[in-house]
Amino acid sequence: MSVGGGSSVRRRWRTGPYWLALQVALSGSLLLLLILPIVALFTYAPVSRIVAAAENAYVREAIGLTLYASGIAVLVTALLAIPLGYLLARRRFFGRSVVESLVALPVAVPHLMVGLGIFFLVLPGSPLYSFTNAIGFPVYDTIWGVVLVMAVVSAPYTVLASQLSFEAVDTRVIEAARSLGAGGATTFITVTFPIALRGIIAGLLLTWARAVSEIGGILILAYTIYPGGPYNGPVTNTISVYIYDLFQAGDLVDAAAVSSLFLLIAFALFLAVRIGERSGWLPWRRGDLTP
Protein backbone atom coordinates (compact mmCIF):
# COMPACT_ATOMS: atom_id res chain seq x y z
CA MET A 1 0.00 0.00 0.00
CA SER A 2 1.29 3.45 -0.81
CA VAL A 3 1.77 5.78 2.13
CA GLY A 4 0.45 9.32 2.36
CA GLY A 5 -1.67 11.19 -0.19
CA GLY A 6 0.21 11.38 -3.46
CA SER A 7 3.66 10.83 -2.01
CA SER A 8 3.74 7.15 -2.79
CA VAL A 9 7.03 5.41 -2.24
CA ARG A 10 8.01 2.99 -4.95
CA ARG A 11 9.56 -0.11 -3.52
CA ARG A 12 11.61 -2.66 -5.38
CA TRP A 13 12.30 -6.11 -4.08
CA ARG A 14 15.90 -7.03 -4.14
CA THR A 15 16.13 -10.37 -5.90
CA GLY A 16 18.80 -12.58 -7.32
CA PRO A 17 19.46 -12.40 -11.08
CA TYR A 18 18.34 -15.97 -11.87
CA TRP A 19 15.03 -15.63 -10.06
CA LEU A 20 14.36 -12.35 -11.87
CA ALA A 21 15.33 -13.90 -15.22
CA LEU A 22 12.90 -16.76 -14.62
CA GLN A 23 10.05 -14.37 -13.90
CA VAL A 24 10.79 -12.26 -16.96
CA ALA A 25 11.12 -15.34 -19.18
CA LEU A 26 7.82 -16.88 -18.08
CA SER A 27 5.65 -13.77 -18.09
CA GLY A 28 7.36 -12.61 -21.30
CA SER A 29 6.40 -15.86 -23.02
CA LEU A 30 2.76 -15.40 -22.12
CA LEU A 31 2.75 -11.81 -23.30
CA LEU A 32 4.24 -12.97 -26.61
CA LEU A 33 1.50 -15.58 -26.95
CA LEU A 34 -1.06 -12.82 -26.48
CA ILE A 35 0.59 -10.27 -28.72
CA LEU A 36 1.84 -12.34 -31.67
CA PRO A 37 -1.61 -13.33 -33.07
CA ILE A 38 -2.58 -9.67 -32.95
CA VAL A 39 0.58 -8.71 -34.77
CA ALA A 40 -0.17 -11.43 -37.34
CA LEU A 41 -3.65 -10.00 -37.93
CA PHE A 42 -2.37 -6.50 -38.40
CA THR A 43 0.46 -7.50 -40.70
CA TYR A 44 -1.83 -9.64 -42.88
CA ALA A 45 -4.28 -6.78 -43.43
CA PRO A 46 -2.88 -3.64 -45.05
CA VAL A 47 -3.86 -0.39 -43.37
CA SER A 48 -5.83 0.65 -46.43
CA ARG A 49 -8.05 -2.41 -46.04
CA ILE A 50 -8.60 -1.70 -42.36
CA VAL A 51 -9.68 1.84 -43.24
CA ALA A 52 -11.88 0.47 -46.00
CA ALA A 53 -13.46 -1.92 -43.49
CA ALA A 54 -14.18 0.99 -41.16
CA GLU A 55 -15.98 2.76 -44.00
CA ASN A 56 -17.92 -0.33 -45.16
CA ALA A 57 -21.64 -0.02 -44.32
CA TYR A 58 -22.05 -3.77 -43.69
CA VAL A 59 -19.15 -3.85 -41.27
CA ARG A 60 -20.48 -0.81 -39.44
CA GLU A 61 -23.93 -2.38 -39.14
CA ALA A 62 -22.46 -5.59 -37.79
CA ILE A 63 -20.27 -3.78 -35.26
CA GLY A 64 -23.17 -1.53 -34.29
CA LEU A 65 -25.47 -4.47 -33.73
CA THR A 66 -22.85 -6.33 -31.71
CA LEU A 67 -22.23 -3.37 -29.42
CA TYR A 68 -25.97 -2.70 -29.13
CA ALA A 69 -26.88 -6.30 -28.29
CA SER A 70 -23.97 -6.68 -25.87
CA GLY A 71 -24.99 -3.45 -24.14
CA ILE A 72 -28.51 -4.79 -23.57
CA ALA A 73 -27.04 -8.09 -22.40
CA VAL A 74 -24.87 -6.28 -19.84
CA LEU A 75 -27.86 -4.31 -18.53
CA VAL A 76 -29.97 -7.46 -18.21
CA THR A 77 -27.07 -9.19 -16.50
CA ALA A 78 -26.53 -6.32 -14.07
CA LEU A 79 -30.18 -6.42 -13.11
CA LEU A 80 -30.30 -10.19 -12.53
CA ALA A 81 -26.76 -11.32 -11.71
CA ILE A 82 -25.88 -8.84 -8.95
CA PRO A 83 -28.82 -9.92 -6.74
CA LEU A 84 -27.85 -13.56 -7.24
CA GLY A 85 -24.24 -12.75 -6.31
CA TYR A 86 -25.47 -11.01 -3.16
CA LEU A 87 -27.67 -13.94 -2.26
CA LEU A 88 -24.78 -16.39 -2.67
CA ALA A 89 -22.46 -14.17 -0.65
CA ARG A 90 -24.71 -13.39 2.30
CA ARG A 91 -27.19 -16.20 2.75
CA ARG A 92 -26.66 -19.80 3.69
CA PHE A 93 -29.34 -21.95 2.10
CA PHE A 94 -29.89 -25.57 1.15
CA GLY A 95 -28.46 -26.39 -2.28
CA ARG A 96 -26.15 -23.40 -2.38
CA SER A 97 -23.26 -25.42 -3.84
CA VAL A 98 -25.57 -26.77 -6.53
CA VAL A 99 -26.58 -23.24 -7.49
CA GLU A 100 -22.94 -22.15 -7.56
CA SER A 101 -22.02 -25.02 -9.87
CA LEU A 102 -25.02 -24.33 -12.11
CA VAL A 103 -23.96 -20.72 -12.47
CA ALA A 104 -20.48 -21.73 -13.58
CA LEU A 105 -21.76 -24.28 -16.10
CA PRO A 106 -22.32 -22.00 -19.13
CA VAL A 107 -18.68 -20.91 -18.92
CA ALA A 108 -17.40 -24.47 -18.72
CA VAL A 109 -19.15 -26.01 -21.74
CA PRO A 110 -18.79 -25.23 -25.47
CA HIS A 111 -21.19 -22.42 -26.22
CA LEU A 112 -22.68 -24.33 -29.12
CA MET A 113 -24.31 -26.47 -26.43
CA VAL A 114 -25.81 -23.41 -24.78
CA GLY A 115 -27.16 -22.32 -28.17
CA LEU A 116 -28.53 -25.82 -28.77
CA GLY A 117 -30.19 -25.82 -25.36
CA ILE A 118 -31.97 -22.55 -26.04
CA PHE A 119 -32.78 -23.78 -29.55
CA PHE A 120 -34.61 -26.82 -28.21
CA LEU A 121 -36.26 -24.73 -25.51
CA VAL A 122 -37.92 -22.41 -28.04
CA LEU A 123 -38.34 -24.93 -30.90
CA PRO A 124 -41.15 -23.79 -33.21
CA GLY A 125 -44.35 -25.34 -31.93
CA SER A 126 -43.21 -25.41 -28.32
CA PRO A 127 -45.25 -23.42 -25.77
CA LEU A 128 -42.28 -21.10 -25.14
CA TYR A 129 -41.99 -20.41 -28.88
CA SER A 130 -45.58 -19.15 -29.07
CA PHE A 131 -45.18 -17.34 -25.78
CA THR A 132 -42.02 -15.41 -26.71
CA ASN A 133 -43.56 -14.47 -30.06
CA ALA A 134 -46.83 -13.43 -28.44
CA ILE A 135 -45.16 -11.06 -25.94
CA GLY A 136 -42.97 -9.52 -28.63
CA PHE A 137 -39.67 -11.24 -27.87
CA PRO A 138 -39.17 -13.57 -30.85
CA VAL A 139 -35.83 -15.30 -30.46
CA TYR A 140 -34.94 -16.88 -33.83
CA ASP A 141 -32.78 -14.68 -36.00
CA THR A 142 -33.53 -11.53 -34.02
CA ILE A 143 -31.52 -9.30 -31.72
CA TRP A 144 -33.33 -10.96 -28.78
CA GLY A 145 -31.74 -14.26 -29.69
CA VAL A 146 -28.33 -12.62 -29.64
CA VAL A 147 -29.03 -10.91 -26.30
CA LEU A 148 -30.32 -14.16 -24.82
CA VAL A 149 -27.25 -16.17 -25.81
CA MET A 150 -24.90 -13.40 -24.71
CA ALA A 151 -26.60 -13.04 -21.32
CA VAL A 152 -26.59 -16.77 -20.61
CA VAL A 153 -22.93 -17.32 -21.46
CA SER A 154 -21.59 -14.15 -19.89
CA ALA A 155 -23.71 -13.57 -16.77
CA PRO A 156 -21.65 -16.05 -14.70
CA TYR A 157 -18.74 -13.59 -14.66
CA THR A 158 -20.86 -10.92 -13.01
CA VAL A 159 -22.46 -13.39 -10.60
CA LEU A 160 -19.05 -14.61 -9.51
CA ALA A 161 -17.48 -11.14 -9.34
CA SER A 162 -20.33 -9.69 -7.32
CA GLN A 163 -20.42 -12.70 -5.02
CA LEU A 164 -16.70 -12.31 -4.29
CA SER A 165 -17.04 -8.54 -3.93
CA PHE A 166 -19.94 -8.80 -1.50
CA GLU A 167 -18.12 -11.49 0.47
CA ALA A 168 -15.09 -9.21 0.71
CA VAL A 169 -17.07 -6.42 2.38
CA ASP A 170 -15.99 -6.46 6.04
CA THR A 171 -18.91 -7.54 8.25
CA ARG A 172 -17.70 -5.14 10.90
CA VAL A 173 -18.15 -2.18 8.56
CA ILE A 174 -21.71 -3.32 7.96
CA GLU A 175 -22.29 -3.75 11.69
CA ALA A 176 -20.88 -0.28 12.37
CA ALA A 177 -23.38 1.18 9.88
CA ARG A 178 -26.27 -0.68 11.50
CA SER A 179 -25.24 0.52 14.92
CA LEU A 180 -25.04 4.11 13.67
CA GLY A 181 -28.72 3.87 12.80
CA ALA A 182 -28.98 2.44 9.29
CA GLY A 183 -31.57 -0.28 8.63
CA GLY A 184 -30.80 -3.36 6.51
CA ALA A 185 -31.77 -1.85 3.14
CA THR A 186 -30.16 1.50 3.89
CA THR A 187 -26.94 -0.24 4.86
CA PHE A 188 -26.96 -2.12 1.55
CA ILE A 189 -27.49 1.03 -0.49
CA THR A 190 -25.10 3.32 1.39
CA VAL A 191 -22.37 0.91 2.47
CA THR A 192 -22.31 -2.64 1.13
CA PHE A 193 -23.08 -1.91 -2.52
CA PRO A 194 -20.74 1.10 -2.93
CA ILE A 195 -17.87 -0.87 -1.42
CA ALA A 196 -18.54 -3.89 -3.65
CA LEU A 197 -19.12 -1.72 -6.73
CA ARG A 198 -15.57 -1.77 -8.02
CA GLY A 199 -15.43 -5.55 -8.14
CA ILE A 200 -18.91 -5.69 -9.64
CA ILE A 201 -17.92 -3.31 -12.42
CA ALA A 202 -14.87 -5.45 -13.11
CA GLY A 203 -17.28 -8.38 -13.46
CA LEU A 204 -19.56 -6.41 -15.78
CA LEU A 205 -16.57 -5.56 -17.96
CA LEU A 206 -15.72 -9.25 -18.25
CA THR A 207 -19.36 -9.98 -18.98
CA TRP A 208 -19.36 -7.39 -21.73
CA ALA A 209 -16.12 -8.72 -23.20
CA ARG A 210 -17.47 -12.26 -23.19
CA ALA A 211 -20.76 -11.12 -24.72
CA VAL A 212 -19.05 -9.29 -27.58
CA SER A 213 -16.84 -12.26 -28.41
CA GLU A 214 -19.68 -14.81 -28.42
CA ILE A 215 -20.18 -16.84 -31.59
CA GLY A 216 -21.08 -20.46 -30.78
CA GLY A 217 -24.60 -19.95 -29.50
CA ILE A 218 -25.31 -17.18 -31.99
CA LEU A 219 -24.43 -19.43 -34.95
CA ILE A 220 -27.31 -21.66 -33.91
CA LEU A 221 -29.87 -19.19 -32.68
CA ALA A 222 -29.38 -15.97 -34.65
CA TYR A 223 -27.04 -16.51 -37.57
CA THR A 224 -28.75 -13.79 -39.55
CA ILE A 225 -30.45 -10.96 -37.70
CA TYR A 226 -33.63 -9.52 -39.11
CA PRO A 227 -35.08 -6.24 -37.87
CA GLY A 228 -37.44 -6.62 -34.93
CA GLY A 229 -37.78 -5.58 -31.31
CA PRO A 230 -35.33 -2.79 -30.48
CA TYR A 231 -33.40 -3.33 -33.76
CA ASN A 232 -34.82 -1.64 -36.86
CA GLY A 233 -31.77 -1.59 -39.15
CA PRO A 234 -31.08 -3.73 -42.20
CA VAL A 235 -30.52 -7.48 -42.11
CA THR A 236 -27.08 -8.13 -40.62
CA ASN A 237 -24.91 -10.42 -38.46
CA THR A 238 -22.98 -10.05 -35.27
CA ILE A 239 -19.36 -9.11 -35.94
CA SER A 240 -18.17 -12.57 -34.91
CA VAL A 241 -20.43 -14.29 -37.41
CA TYR A 242 -19.58 -11.70 -40.03
CA ILE A 243 -15.86 -12.44 -39.74
CA TYR A 244 -16.54 -16.16 -39.70
CA ASP A 245 -18.46 -15.75 -42.98
CA LEU A 246 -15.58 -13.84 -44.58
CA PHE A 247 -13.19 -16.57 -43.52
CA GLN A 248 -15.45 -19.33 -44.83
CA ALA A 249 -15.72 -17.51 -48.15
CA GLY A 250 -11.95 -17.41 -48.39
CA ASP A 251 -11.69 -13.65 -48.08
CA LEU A 252 -8.77 -13.80 -45.68
CA VAL A 253 -7.55 -10.25 -46.07
CA ASP A 254 -10.95 -8.78 -45.25
CA ALA A 255 -11.35 -11.19 -42.33
CA ALA A 256 -8.05 -9.90 -40.97
CA ALA A 257 -8.98 -6.26 -41.66
CA VAL A 258 -12.36 -6.42 -39.89
CA SER A 259 -10.81 -8.33 -36.99
CA SER A 260 -8.10 -5.69 -36.64
CA LEU A 261 -10.68 -2.93 -36.67
CA PHE A 262 -12.71 -4.58 -33.96
CA LEU A 263 -9.60 -5.29 -31.90
CA LEU A 264 -8.76 -1.60 -31.97
CA ILE A 265 -12.25 -0.70 -30.76
CA ALA A 266 -12.16 -3.22 -27.91
CA PHE A 267 -8.64 -2.20 -26.90
CA ALA A 268 -9.65 1.48 -26.84
CA LEU A 269 -12.62 0.71 -24.59
CA PHE A 270 -10.55 -1.27 -22.09
CA LEU A 271 -7.83 1.34 -22.08
CA ALA A 272 -10.37 4.08 -21.41
CA VAL A 273 -11.65 2.24 -18.35
CA ARG A 274 -8.13 1.70 -16.99
CA ILE A 275 -7.15 5.32 -17.55
CA GLY A 276 -10.40 6.46 -15.99
CA GLU A 277 -9.63 4.33 -12.97
CA ARG A 278 -6.19 5.94 -12.61
CA SER A 279 -7.16 9.52 -13.15
CA GLY A 280 -10.21 9.67 -10.95
CA TRP A 281 -13.06 9.95 -13.45
CA LEU A 282 -14.58 6.96 -11.80
CA PRO A 283 -15.98 7.21 -8.26
CA TRP A 284 -13.04 5.35 -6.72
CA ARG A 285 -9.28 5.28 -6.82
CA ARG A 286 -6.90 2.36 -6.66
CA GLY A 287 -6.18 1.47 -3.07
CA ASP A 288 -9.12 3.35 -1.59
CA LEU A 289 -11.22 0.27 -1.13
CA THR A 290 -8.50 -1.92 0.33
CA PRO A 291 -7.49 -0.44 3.69
Place this chain on the structure above:
Amino acid sequence: MSEWLVDAVEADLDRFHLGPVDLALRPGQAVAVLGSSGAGKTTLLRTLAGFLPVRRGRILRDGTDISDWMPEERSLGYVPQGLGLFPQRTVFGNVRYPMELRGRHDADARTEELLDRFRLAALKHRRPARLSAGEQQRVAIARALAAEPELVVWDEPWQGLDVEARHELGLVLKDLREAERVPVVVVTHDPALAFSLADSFVVLDHGRVRFSGGPTDLLEHPSDAFVARFVGYENVYDRATLEAHRDRPFPAWLLAEAGPGGIAVGNPEVVPTTGVPSTWEGMVRSVRPSPDGLSVELAVDDLLVTARLPRPWPVTLPTVGERLRFNMARTAVRRLGEDGEEPR
Protein backbone atom coordinates in the same frame (compact mmCIF):
# COMPACT_ATOMS: atom_id res chain seq x y z
CA MET B 1 -27.95 9.86 29.36
CA SER B 2 -29.48 6.51 29.94
CA GLU B 3 -28.98 3.93 32.57
CA TRP B 4 -28.24 0.44 31.29
CA LEU B 5 -28.76 -2.87 32.98
CA VAL B 6 -27.58 -6.16 31.57
CA ASP B 7 -29.49 -8.78 33.49
CA ALA B 8 -28.15 -12.35 33.37
CA VAL B 9 -27.70 -12.23 29.58
CA GLU B 10 -26.74 -15.40 27.76
CA ALA B 11 -25.92 -15.80 24.07
CA ASP B 12 -24.66 -18.50 21.72
CA LEU B 13 -22.37 -18.24 18.73
CA ASP B 14 -22.02 -21.59 16.98
CA ARG B 15 -20.82 -23.84 19.80
CA PHE B 16 -19.64 -21.03 22.04
CA HIS B 17 -21.82 -20.18 25.01
CA LEU B 18 -21.63 -16.81 26.74
CA GLY B 19 -22.97 -15.90 30.13
CA PRO B 20 -24.83 -15.30 32.25
CA VAL B 21 -23.38 -11.78 32.34
CA ASP B 22 -24.57 -8.97 34.60
CA LEU B 23 -23.60 -5.34 34.08
CA ALA B 24 -24.93 -2.09 35.49
CA LEU B 25 -24.03 1.21 33.84
CA ARG B 26 -25.00 4.59 35.16
CA PRO B 27 -24.33 7.75 33.12
CA GLY B 28 -20.63 8.50 33.05
CA GLN B 29 -19.55 5.04 34.15
CA ALA B 30 -17.01 2.91 32.35
CA VAL B 31 -16.81 -0.86 32.45
CA ALA B 32 -13.84 -2.78 31.14
CA VAL B 33 -14.43 -6.31 29.92
CA LEU B 34 -11.20 -8.25 30.32
CA GLY B 35 -10.16 -11.66 29.15
CA SER B 36 -7.78 -13.46 26.83
CA SER B 37 -8.52 -14.20 23.18
CA GLY B 38 -11.58 -16.37 22.76
CA ALA B 39 -12.96 -15.48 26.19
CA GLY B 40 -16.20 -14.14 24.69
CA LYS B 41 -15.52 -10.41 24.94
CA THR B 42 -16.50 -9.60 21.35
CA THR B 43 -19.48 -11.95 21.60
CA LEU B 44 -20.68 -9.98 24.62
CA LEU B 45 -20.35 -6.64 22.81
CA ARG B 46 -22.09 -7.92 19.68
CA THR B 47 -24.91 -9.22 21.83
CA LEU B 48 -25.28 -5.82 23.51
CA ALA B 49 -25.21 -4.12 20.09
CA GLY B 50 -27.93 -6.43 18.78
CA PHE B 51 -26.03 -8.58 16.30
CA LEU B 52 -26.48 -11.78 18.27
CA PRO B 53 -29.79 -12.81 19.82
CA VAL B 54 -30.16 -12.77 23.59
CA ARG B 55 -30.91 -16.41 24.52
CA ARG B 56 -31.74 -15.72 28.16
CA GLY B 57 -31.88 -12.65 30.35
CA ARG B 58 -32.65 -9.05 29.42
CA ILE B 59 -30.96 -5.84 28.32
CA LEU B 60 -32.70 -2.84 29.90
CA ARG B 61 -32.27 0.78 28.83
CA ASP B 62 -33.86 3.08 31.41
CA GLY B 63 -36.03 0.18 32.46
CA THR B 64 -37.22 -0.69 28.94
CA ASP B 65 -36.42 -4.19 27.73
CA ILE B 66 -34.57 -3.72 24.40
CA SER B 67 -33.32 -7.31 24.08
CA ASP B 68 -35.28 -7.84 20.85
CA TRP B 69 -34.62 -4.46 19.28
CA MET B 70 -32.80 -4.09 15.97
CA PRO B 71 -29.20 -2.81 16.20
CA GLU B 72 -30.20 0.48 14.56
CA GLU B 73 -32.87 1.12 17.20
CA ARG B 74 -30.65 0.80 20.27
CA SER B 75 -28.89 4.21 20.29
CA LEU B 76 -25.73 2.34 21.06
CA GLY B 77 -22.43 3.37 19.50
CA TYR B 78 -20.72 0.11 18.66
CA VAL B 79 -17.13 0.48 17.49
CA PRO B 80 -16.05 -2.94 16.23
CA GLN B 81 -12.52 -4.26 16.25
CA GLY B 82 -10.74 -2.64 13.32
CA LEU B 83 -13.15 0.31 13.73
CA GLY B 84 -15.42 -0.48 10.75
CA LEU B 85 -14.80 2.84 9.01
CA PHE B 86 -16.39 3.22 5.57
CA PRO B 87 -13.49 2.80 3.14
CA GLN B 88 -15.26 4.47 0.22
CA ARG B 89 -16.11 7.62 2.18
CA THR B 90 -13.82 10.45 3.20
CA VAL B 91 -13.25 11.38 6.82
CA PHE B 92 -15.94 14.02 6.38
CA GLY B 93 -18.33 11.50 4.83
CA ASN B 94 -17.72 9.00 7.61
CA VAL B 95 -18.51 11.47 10.39
CA ARG B 96 -21.47 12.94 8.50
CA TYR B 97 -23.05 9.52 7.87
CA PRO B 98 -25.15 9.11 11.04
CA MET B 99 -26.57 12.62 10.62
CA GLU B 100 -27.43 11.93 6.98
CA LEU B 101 -29.44 8.97 8.15
CA ARG B 102 -31.35 11.18 10.56
CA GLY B 103 -31.85 13.85 7.90
CA ARG B 104 -30.38 16.58 10.06
CA HIS B 105 -30.35 19.93 8.29
CA ASP B 106 -27.28 21.09 10.25
CA ALA B 107 -25.32 17.93 9.37
CA ASP B 108 -22.48 19.82 7.64
CA ALA B 109 -21.99 22.28 10.50
CA ARG B 110 -22.14 19.52 13.13
CA THR B 111 -19.63 17.46 11.15
CA GLU B 112 -17.20 20.41 10.99
CA GLU B 113 -17.61 20.84 14.73
CA LEU B 114 -16.78 17.22 15.45
CA LEU B 115 -13.83 17.28 13.04
CA ASP B 116 -12.44 20.34 14.83
CA ARG B 117 -12.92 18.77 18.21
CA PHE B 118 -11.01 15.64 17.22
CA ARG B 119 -8.34 17.53 15.25
CA LEU B 120 -9.43 15.98 11.97
CA ALA B 121 -10.26 19.15 10.03
CA ALA B 122 -7.06 19.02 7.98
CA LEU B 123 -7.72 15.40 7.04
CA LYS B 124 -11.36 15.70 6.10
CA HIS B 125 -10.92 14.86 2.40
CA ARG B 126 -8.78 11.79 3.04
CA ARG B 127 -10.10 8.28 2.96
CA PRO B 128 -9.55 6.03 6.00
CA ALA B 129 -6.94 3.85 4.26
CA ARG B 130 -4.68 6.90 4.09
CA LEU B 131 -4.81 7.73 7.81
CA SER B 132 -2.59 6.62 10.67
CA ALA B 133 -4.01 4.26 13.29
CA GLY B 134 -4.49 7.09 15.78
CA GLU B 135 -6.27 9.26 13.22
CA GLN B 136 -8.56 6.39 12.26
CA GLN B 137 -9.38 5.96 15.94
CA ARG B 138 -10.40 9.61 16.21
CA VAL B 139 -12.61 9.29 13.11
CA ALA B 140 -14.30 6.27 14.67
CA ILE B 141 -15.11 8.06 17.91
CA ALA B 142 -16.23 11.24 16.11
CA ARG B 143 -18.53 9.18 13.91
CA ALA B 144 -19.92 7.30 16.91
CA LEU B 145 -20.66 10.57 18.71
CA ALA B 146 -22.34 12.00 15.60
CA ALA B 147 -25.10 9.44 16.20
CA GLU B 148 -25.56 10.79 19.76
CA PRO B 149 -25.34 7.38 21.40
CA GLU B 150 -26.67 6.59 24.84
CA LEU B 151 -23.84 4.09 25.35
CA VAL B 152 -20.49 3.62 23.62
CA VAL B 153 -19.32 0.05 23.24
CA TRP B 154 -15.76 -0.27 21.95
CA ASP B 155 -13.93 -3.45 21.03
CA GLU B 156 -10.18 -3.18 21.67
CA PRO B 157 -9.84 0.63 21.51
CA TRP B 158 -6.09 0.57 22.01
CA GLN B 159 -5.30 -1.98 19.33
CA GLY B 160 -2.46 -1.03 17.01
CA LEU B 161 -1.76 2.33 18.65
CA ASP B 162 1.65 3.60 19.69
CA VAL B 163 2.28 4.82 23.23
CA GLU B 164 1.35 8.43 22.52
CA ALA B 165 -1.84 7.64 20.63
CA ARG B 166 -2.86 5.33 23.47
CA HIS B 167 -2.45 8.11 25.96
CA GLU B 168 -4.45 10.49 23.79
CA LEU B 169 -7.23 7.98 23.26
CA GLY B 170 -7.38 7.45 27.01
CA LEU B 171 -8.02 11.18 27.43
CA VAL B 172 -10.75 11.14 24.76
CA LEU B 173 -12.53 8.24 26.46
CA LYS B 174 -12.21 9.88 29.87
CA ASP B 175 -13.69 13.08 28.44
CA LEU B 176 -16.50 11.07 26.92
CA ARG B 177 -17.57 9.64 30.24
CA GLU B 178 -16.79 12.60 32.46
CA ALA B 179 -17.89 15.56 30.34
CA GLU B 180 -20.54 13.96 28.14
CA ARG B 181 -21.68 11.47 30.76
CA VAL B 182 -21.87 8.74 28.10
CA PRO B 183 -21.41 5.36 29.73
CA VAL B 184 -18.67 3.33 28.10
CA VAL B 185 -17.96 -0.38 27.76
CA VAL B 186 -14.50 -1.25 26.48
CA VAL B 187 -13.04 -4.63 25.74
CA THR B 188 -9.35 -5.25 26.17
CA HIS B 189 -6.85 -7.93 27.02
CA ASP B 190 -4.51 -5.40 28.58
CA PRO B 191 -5.30 -4.84 32.29
CA ALA B 192 -3.03 -1.78 32.60
CA LEU B 193 -5.04 0.11 29.98
CA ALA B 194 -8.29 -1.04 31.54
CA PHE B 195 -7.22 0.34 34.94
CA SER B 196 -6.44 3.70 33.33
CA LEU B 197 -10.05 4.13 32.23
CA ALA B 198 -12.63 1.96 33.89
CA ASP B 199 -14.19 2.04 37.33
CA SER B 200 -15.62 -1.40 37.15
CA PHE B 201 -14.36 -4.64 35.69
CA VAL B 202 -15.65 -7.90 34.32
CA VAL B 203 -13.21 -10.71 33.67
CA LEU B 204 -14.41 -13.30 31.17
CA ASP B 205 -12.94 -16.71 30.58
CA HIS B 206 -14.39 -19.28 28.21
CA GLY B 207 -17.64 -17.31 28.11
CA ARG B 208 -18.05 -17.25 31.89
CA VAL B 209 -17.75 -14.31 34.26
CA ARG B 210 -14.77 -14.98 36.53
CA PHE B 211 -14.77 -11.66 38.31
CA SER B 212 -16.98 -8.62 38.54
CA GLY B 213 -16.24 -5.58 40.68
CA GLY B 214 -14.10 -2.49 41.25
CA PRO B 215 -10.36 -1.99 40.78
CA THR B 216 -9.37 -2.38 44.46
CA ASP B 217 -11.32 -5.56 44.74
CA LEU B 218 -9.83 -6.86 41.52
CA LEU B 219 -6.26 -6.25 42.70
CA GLU B 220 -6.65 -7.09 46.40
CA HIS B 221 -8.99 -10.04 46.13
CA PRO B 222 -8.53 -11.75 42.79
CA SER B 223 -11.12 -14.49 42.80
CA ASP B 224 -8.94 -17.25 41.36
CA ALA B 225 -5.62 -18.04 39.73
CA PHE B 226 -6.80 -17.00 36.27
CA VAL B 227 -7.87 -13.54 37.44
CA ALA B 228 -4.74 -13.13 39.58
CA ARG B 229 -2.44 -13.89 36.64
CA PHE B 230 -4.53 -11.72 34.41
CA VAL B 231 -4.23 -8.59 36.54
CA GLY B 232 -0.50 -9.02 36.80
CA TYR B 233 0.35 -11.29 39.74
CA GLU B 234 3.51 -13.08 38.69
CA ASN B 235 3.72 -15.47 41.61
CA VAL B 236 0.70 -17.71 41.48
CA TYR B 237 0.85 -21.28 42.82
CA ASP B 238 -1.85 -23.89 42.83
CA ARG B 239 -2.47 -26.18 45.77
CA ALA B 240 -1.17 -29.34 44.17
CA THR B 241 2.22 -27.79 43.46
CA LEU B 242 2.52 -26.49 46.99
CA GLU B 243 1.49 -29.82 48.49
CA ALA B 244 4.07 -31.64 46.41
CA HIS B 245 6.71 -29.56 48.16
CA ARG B 246 5.22 -29.45 51.65
CA ASP B 247 8.33 -30.81 53.35
CA ARG B 248 10.41 -27.81 52.23
CA PRO B 249 10.23 -24.70 54.39
CA PHE B 250 9.33 -22.18 51.65
CA PRO B 251 6.33 -23.89 50.07
CA ALA B 252 5.12 -25.11 53.44
CA TRP B 253 4.83 -21.51 54.61
CA LEU B 254 2.72 -20.66 51.54
CA LEU B 255 0.62 -23.80 51.89
CA ALA B 256 -0.53 -22.68 55.31
CA GLU B 257 -2.06 -19.57 53.70
CA ALA B 258 -3.41 -21.15 50.52
CA GLY B 259 -7.08 -21.28 49.58
CA PRO B 260 -8.71 -24.03 47.52
CA GLY B 261 -7.35 -22.43 44.31
CA GLY B 262 -3.89 -21.90 45.72
CA ILE B 263 -2.24 -18.60 46.31
CA ALA B 264 -0.98 -15.40 44.70
CA VAL B 265 1.77 -13.26 46.19
CA GLY B 266 2.35 -9.62 45.35
CA ASN B 267 5.68 -7.79 45.37
CA PRO B 268 8.32 -10.17 46.74
CA GLU B 269 11.55 -8.22 47.15
CA VAL B 270 15.16 -9.19 46.94
CA VAL B 271 16.71 -8.40 50.34
CA PRO B 272 20.37 -7.62 50.91
CA THR B 273 21.55 -10.04 53.60
CA THR B 274 20.53 -12.90 55.78
CA GLY B 275 18.96 -12.43 59.16
CA VAL B 276 15.74 -10.76 57.99
CA PRO B 277 12.69 -12.84 59.05
CA SER B 278 10.54 -14.56 56.41
CA THR B 279 13.28 -14.65 53.83
CA TRP B 280 14.26 -17.48 51.53
CA GLU B 281 17.06 -18.18 49.16
CA GLY B 282 16.77 -18.83 45.46
CA MET B 283 18.98 -19.13 42.43
CA VAL B 284 18.85 -16.41 39.74
CA ARG B 285 17.34 -17.68 36.47
CA SER B 286 16.93 -14.37 34.60
CA VAL B 287 17.07 -10.62 35.13
CA ARG B 288 14.83 -8.01 33.46
CA PRO B 289 15.41 -4.24 33.97
CA SER B 290 12.43 -1.86 34.20
CA PRO B 291 11.94 1.77 35.34
CA ASP B 292 10.88 0.62 38.81
CA GLY B 293 13.81 -1.66 39.37
CA LEU B 294 15.08 -5.07 38.38
CA SER B 295 12.74 -7.95 38.01
CA VAL B 296 14.62 -11.09 39.05
CA GLU B 297 13.37 -14.60 38.44
CA LEU B 298 14.54 -16.95 41.15
CA ALA B 299 14.28 -20.72 41.43
CA VAL B 300 13.59 -22.29 44.81
CA ASP B 301 13.95 -25.98 44.03
CA ASP B 302 11.61 -26.15 41.06
CA LEU B 303 9.30 -23.33 42.16
CA LEU B 304 9.84 -20.01 40.39
CA VAL B 305 9.57 -16.70 42.23
CA THR B 306 9.69 -13.34 40.50
CA ALA B 307 11.06 -10.73 42.92
CA ARG B 308 11.81 -7.05 42.57
CA LEU B 309 15.15 -5.40 43.27
CA PRO B 310 14.22 -1.73 43.78
CA ARG B 311 16.30 1.13 42.41
CA PRO B 312 19.02 2.24 42.69
CA TRP B 313 20.37 -0.81 40.90
CA PRO B 314 23.51 -2.38 42.26
CA VAL B 315 26.71 -1.58 40.41
CA THR B 316 26.97 -5.14 39.22
CA LEU B 317 23.68 -6.73 38.21
CA PRO B 318 22.88 -10.19 39.60
CA THR B 319 24.08 -12.92 37.26
CA VAL B 320 22.40 -16.15 36.34
CA GLY B 321 23.25 -18.87 38.84
CA GLU B 322 23.94 -16.44 41.67
CA ARG B 323 22.09 -17.08 44.95
CA LEU B 324 19.93 -14.27 46.34
CA ARG B 325 17.58 -13.92 49.28
CA PHE B 326 14.07 -12.57 48.96
CA ASN B 327 11.19 -11.93 51.32
CA MET B 328 7.47 -12.30 50.99
CA ALA B 329 5.22 -10.16 53.16
CA ARG B 330 2.37 -11.99 54.77
CA THR B 331 0.16 -8.97 53.91
CA ALA B 332 0.89 -9.44 50.21
CA VAL B 333 -0.44 -12.99 50.18
CA ARG B 334 -3.80 -13.47 48.43
CA ARG B 335 -5.85 -16.56 49.07
CA LEU B 336 -7.43 -17.85 45.86
CA GLY B 337 -10.71 -19.64 45.28
CA GLU B 338 -11.22 -22.62 43.02
CA ASP B 339 -10.67 -21.99 39.31
CA GLY B 340 -14.04 -21.40 37.71
CA GLU B 341 -15.77 -21.12 41.07
CA GLU B 342 -18.87 -18.92 41.07
CA PRO B 343 -17.76 -15.37 41.89
CA ARG B 344 -18.48 -14.04 45.33
